[in-house]
Each structure stands twice: as C-alpha cells, then as structure tokens.
Amino acid sequence: MKFASRLDHFGEEIFASLNEKKLELERQGKEIYNLSIGTPDFEPGQHIIDALVDSAKDPASWKYSLRDLPELGQAVCDYYLRRFGVEINPDQVMSCYGTQEGVGHLALALLDPEDTILLPDPCYPVFQAGALLAQAQPWYYPLTKEHGFRIHLEDIPEDVARRAKVMIVSFPANPVGSTATPKMYEELVSWAKKYDVLIVHDNAYSDIIFEGGPGNSFFHTPGAREVGVEFFSLSKSFNVTGARISFLIGRKDVVDAVRMLRSQIDFGMFLPIQRAAIAALSGPADRVKEQCRDYEKRRDALCRGAREIGWEIPDSGGSMFVWAPVPPSYSTSMEFCLDLLNKAGVLCTPGSSFGPHGEGYVRFALVLPPEQIRRMLEAVKESGVLG
C-alpha cells in the first residue's frame, strides 16, 4: 500500500539509532551516561499526584470530558497573573496534550499548503514536523553563535517577511540554551506588526533560566498579545512529561481556530489530568524555583567542568540543555557522538539532528546530578576524544 506522501518527510528517529547503540554497550556491561533526551529525572509534587489519584477514584471522572473545566482555564489565568504579571481571559486558554501535539495541531489549523512559516534553525523538531504535515513551506532563520543564538531579524529577507504567515520562536531555547532579551522581543513585536506575521512562542522553559531571569511570558512584551500566542507546558516546570499537559494561550481568533480543529478529532483531556494541572498551577512555587537552582548546579558542573579539561563549552543561559561545540578533530556531530558513546560511554544528541546550523555542535540534557556529570567528564577526559 502507498501510504500518504506526507510521511515521506520523516525518516528514522535520531534518538532511536543512538539508543540501539547504547543498549548494545550496556549489554557489554559498559556504564552509560545518558544525556541525550530532555526527560527530567526530578519528580512531580505530591499534591499533583494526589489530585490525579483522588480524581481517578471518582467514576464520574472517567467520562468523556469534552472540554476544559472552567476551573482549569481560571487556574491558568491566575497563574499567569501571579507568575508573569500578565492578564489573560479564560476564553484565551485551551488545553492540549503537550506542546508537542499542540504545535502539530496549530500548524494544521493555521496553514494551507504553500503558506510560509518561519522556523528556527536549529529547531525543536516538532516545529518542523508540524509545518511539513500541513504541507506548508518552512523558511529557517538561523540561530548562530555570532548573534548569541538569538533571533537576528536582519537575516530575514523582505520578500520572505512579506509572505510569512506564522513564525515560531522559543526561549530559553532548545537545543541552543540561549535566552531572550526584552529588546529582542520588542523588536520582534514591531516586526510582526509591520509584516502581519503571527508569532507563536513556545515557553517550555520559562522556569529553567540562569541568565536574564526570571523567565517570562512573551505577553509581558508590550503589543505581544496582538501578534501572538504562547504554548505553556507544565512538562518541565512540574516534571509531568508523561501526563501530557500544556496550554495554548493568547489571541482568541487563533485559539478558537485550533479548538475548532481539535473538536473534530478529540473528546477532551482526561479529567484527573485536568485536576492534576489545577493542583500544579495553584500549588506551592518553591520547588519550581529550587529546581531551577538544581539545574544551574548541573549546568555549572558540565560547562565549567568541561572548560577545566580543555573543552570550551560556554555556559547555557537557560533550558535544560547545554550546546557544546564538537572538537575540531571531528568532521560531523554524528561522528563525534558515536565516538563519545563508544569511548567514554556518554550519550548526547548530534546537533545536525536539529537542522543544518546545528552541525558542529552536540546537545547535552541536564538530566544527571552534578556528581555524575563530574564522573562523566572524567570519562570524557580519559577517553582521549578531546584530542
């Protein structure tokens, strides 16, 4: 059978092939330091687990939910006001099963074939996948070292800006670890107004930020609510990646369009998960802040520790990732990743898997405690991969 041609865009997942190699080494009894995937090793708060369990004990919770509970929309609005000082209305909020799924559905709701969408390069993969599923035309704006891995609007030619319909931005950024500046967002908002481009901000790492913090909402920027929507995932702030909870927030016409698409193919989020989300959003914030400091200790152990052994990895400004240059003796990031895994037992992700501008770098996820990161660096040093 010939399956839909939209599948032709997608090959074997990069993480799968590296994982196979890792399993082979583990079978040989080798110790593996796995820093390849951004799944937090921290735990969700007990109040979040309790809310889910309590709700799951009620048989009424097992019906189709059909829509978001009003208390859920309100909890998001209260959180935004408390945490970011940003006022939004419940009708500007829609839950989705993670930003991953939300980005895919957003692209289907907003883009026609041939519409132009601007995406970062390197890019969190679903940004591209959503665009390709919608058969839209991605145009990649580079995030380069020269501009601090931030948006450099001058790189976008006038004709591209004129035809662009949507632009996805995300800071603190995966994979490059850069953070936004208020000035960058202010310029982005005027640019979006000038060219009538919808800005989609993915705010996955607003609570994991070491520079220019505390992390904020894009809507904190004057004028942003007229030009943008924001994905706000609970995955990383609250360590609930498996529960799949995120929100699309902002311009009502856009939220309504995505809701319309979703309503054709979806019967709503499981009620116990909605209850867990309410508990997360209205519960204590101290663990979220403490966790950011824990990530910072890991960032310091990795970046400073690497520099001490002669590997010039700059400090990551935010996100749970570190973007490390490939040592000059290797010609590709994949070649280096395989050698690092074979010789040091360290698993990371080749930068090339995030787009052409990712070549020359590898990404480490900060998912091990500082002591283990230090041991990992010992293994790197002894392996001789740094030359």
Ligand SMILES: Cc1ncc(COP(=O)(O)O)c(C=O)c1O
């Ligand atoms: C930038 C970015 N957006 C979204 C996600 C996924 O979020 P969710 O779990 O809400 O799908 C990730 C996960 O790594 C991410 O790095």
